[in-house]
Amino acid sequence: MNRRILLMSSSRKDTLGYLEHAGQQLHALLRNEPRKVVFVPFAGVTFSFDTYEGMVKPVFERLGYALESIHHADDPLRAIEQADAIAVGGGNTFALLDRLYRAGLVDAIRAKVAEGTPYVGWSAGCNVACPTIRTTNDMPIVQPPSLSAMGLVPFQINPHFVSGKPVGYNGESREERLAEFLHINAPEQVLALPEGTALHVTGERATVLGERPALVFESDGSTRSLPEGTTFDLDQVRGPAAGANGPAFAR
Amino acid sequence: MNRRILLMSSSRKDTLGYLEHAGQQLHALLRNEPRKVVFVPFAGVTFSFDTYEGMVKPVFERLGYALESIHHADDPLRAIEQADAIAVGGGNTFALLDRLYRAGLVDAIRAKVAEGTPYVGWSAGCNVACPTIRTTNDMPIVQPPSLSAMGLVPFQINPHFVSGKPVGYNGESREERLAEFLHINAPEQVLALPEGTALHVTGERATVLGERPALVFESDGSTRSLPEGTTFDLDQVRGPAAGANGPAFAR
Numbered sequence: 001m002n003r004r005i006l007l008m009s010s011s012r013k014d015t016l017g018y019l020e021h022a023g024q025q026l027h028a029l030l031r032n033e034p035r036k037v038v039f040v041p042f043a044g045v046t047f048s049f050d051t052y053e054g055m056v057k058p059v060f061e062r063l064g065y066a067l068e069s070i071h072h073a074d075d076p077l078r079a080i081e082q083a084d085a086i087a088v089g090g091g092n093t094f095a096l097l098d099r100l101y102r103a104g105l106v107d108a109i110r111a112k113v114a115e116g117t118p119y120v121g122w123s124a125g126c127n128v129a130c131p132t133i134r135t136t137n138d139m140p141i142v143q144p145p146s147l148s149a150m151g152l153v154p155f156q157i158n159p160h161f162v163s164g165k166p167v168g169y170n171g172e173s174r175e176e177r178l179a180e181f182l183h184i185n186a187p188e189q190v191l192a193l194p195e196g197t198a199l200h201v202t203g204e205r206a207t208v209l210g211e212r213p214a215l216v217f218e219s220d221g222s223t224r225s226l227p228e229g230t231t232f233d234l235d236q237v238r239g240p241a242a243g244a245n246g247p248a249f250a251r
Numbered sequence: 252m253n254r255r256i257l258l259m260s261s262s263r264k265d266t267l268g269y270l271e272h273a274g275q276q277l278h279a280l281l282r283n284e285p286r287k288v289v290f291v292p293f294a295g296v297t298f299s300f301d302t303y304e305g306m307v308k309p310v311f312e313r314l315g316y317a318l319e320s321i322h323h324a325d326d327p328l329r330a331i332e333q334a335d336a337i338a339v340g341g342g343n344t345f346a347l348l349d350r351l352y353r354a355g356l357v358d359a360i361r362a363k364v365a366e367g368t369p370y371v372g373w374s375a376g377c378n379v380a381c382p383t384i385r386t387t388n389d390m391p392i393v394q395p396p397s398l399s400a401m402g403l404v405p406f407q408i409n410p411h412f413v414s415g416k417p418v419g420y421n422g423e424s425r426e427e428r429l430a431e432f433l434h435i436n437a438p439e440q441v442l443a444l445p446e447g448t449a450l451h452v453t454g455e456r457a458t459v460l461g462e463r464p465a466l467v468f469e470s471d472g473s474t475r476s477l478p479e480g481t482t483f484d485l486d487q488v489r490g491p492a493a494g495a496n497g498p499a500f501a502r
Binding site for chain 1 (some may be wrong): 387
């Protein structure tokens with residue numbers, strides 16, 4: 001498959017501004033080619049889609065790429081079909097996936113990316129690129145038709161990965177949450193992306209970008225560290241069984 | 252309705268041991284009457300149901316209540332029908348709800364509690380007592396048939412409530428997650444329970460137990476503090492619209 005995909009943990013890294021850390025990562029995907037990016041703002045919940053576009057558009061324009069939000073399109077399906085590139089922003093993953101299904105865009109984006117159209121997603125936009133949204137950190141504020149998502153990559157990613165837990169909090173740490181996922185879904189694995197780190201996929205190969213290593217969590221409790229520049233075949237991280245991303249998984 | 256329900260934020264408070272803070276809260280529900288409690292361990296994922304029972308049973312026995320886990324029962328439905336009281340423990344809310352549906356216990360527990368059988372739930376066991384699990388903090392590691400839950404109380408509760416976010420983490424704070432929920436589900440409200448705090452429901456009235464106040468989050472962004480001892484009618488906190496907790500919500 002002729003995939004060109006950039007999956008970023010987060011829109012922010014440390015105290016940098018919105019997508020400020022991501023310039024080189026976006027260029028790695030979009031290759032300084034003149035591209036008109038279609039932006040999907042559906043993960044935004046507490047602010048308007050106009051506001052969201054106003055945050056993202058200047059970042060892409062400064063890098064040399066035109067961008068327009070899909071909420072302006074009379075025919076969103078057609079906007080995806082005609083896109084030079086697709087960007088899906090962060091926010092709430094459940095709201096994003098629900099709105100993607102309602103707009104009929106899940107299959108449309110999947111087909112378009114399979115044809116080779118570049119896709120960039122951060123945070124929630126990274127989650128929906130996985131086979132399912134079962135490794136999101138977000139609150140399930142709405143119920144999408146299914147937790148199955150676009151499956152642009154064949155395994156689950158956990159964005160905003162952070163180790164440990166705040167003092168005085170008896171809820172689960174991220175490692176404990178992932179251990180629960182891995183225990184109940186063995187032998188699946190999960191690729192965790194710390195803030196600022198991204199996965200750049202070209203065809204069947206992926207490369208880790210960003211100074212903090214990505215981590216592969218395995219169901220036996222072990223962890224593999226993938227430092228910046230590590231390249232691997234996509235099938236080296238185990239996703240859900242074939243067919244799980246569809247009616248069978250959705251039950 | 253003749254309800255007797257205790258919904259606790261957490262199994263632990265600060266550095267106290269398992270349910271160690273909860274003795275008086277459990278007595279408030281079970282009233283020192285000799286009761287055989289049926290325990291539902293289905294939220295446990297990374298350890299066995301036997302192990303889970305081994306953690307909970309001594310706590311209840313020390314307080315004077317017999318307890319047996321439902322995973323020993325040949326007929327779980329019958330075990331619920333014959334229970335003197337029902338206890339549902341914490342862990343992963345999605346795994347818990349999925350297993351409750353698979354065992355056919357969602358309707359059975361709802362009916363039994365409506366008859367006046369005492370119910371205590373902590374953490375995930377608190378989430379499934381709400382109309383839906385849309386305000387859980389847990390990772391959606393499995394997909395239950397629906398996010399609709401038992402609806403033992405008519406509004407959503409957020410357990411393990413903690414304010415703010417860890418330094419260096421750009422994910423959402425709890426307040427931001429709840430703001431997303433309230434924005435997309437207005438005019439619903441959410442009752443947040445800090446660790447150690449519980450809601451004690453008797454009939455149509457609820458009382459806050461525990462030294463940290465419960466908080467009611469409203470869709471206009473305001474917050475109401477309910478200190479220990481505050482008593483209110485259940486219909487004073489707005490839940491999902493009637494009928495939302497059923498096929499209509501499940502879509």
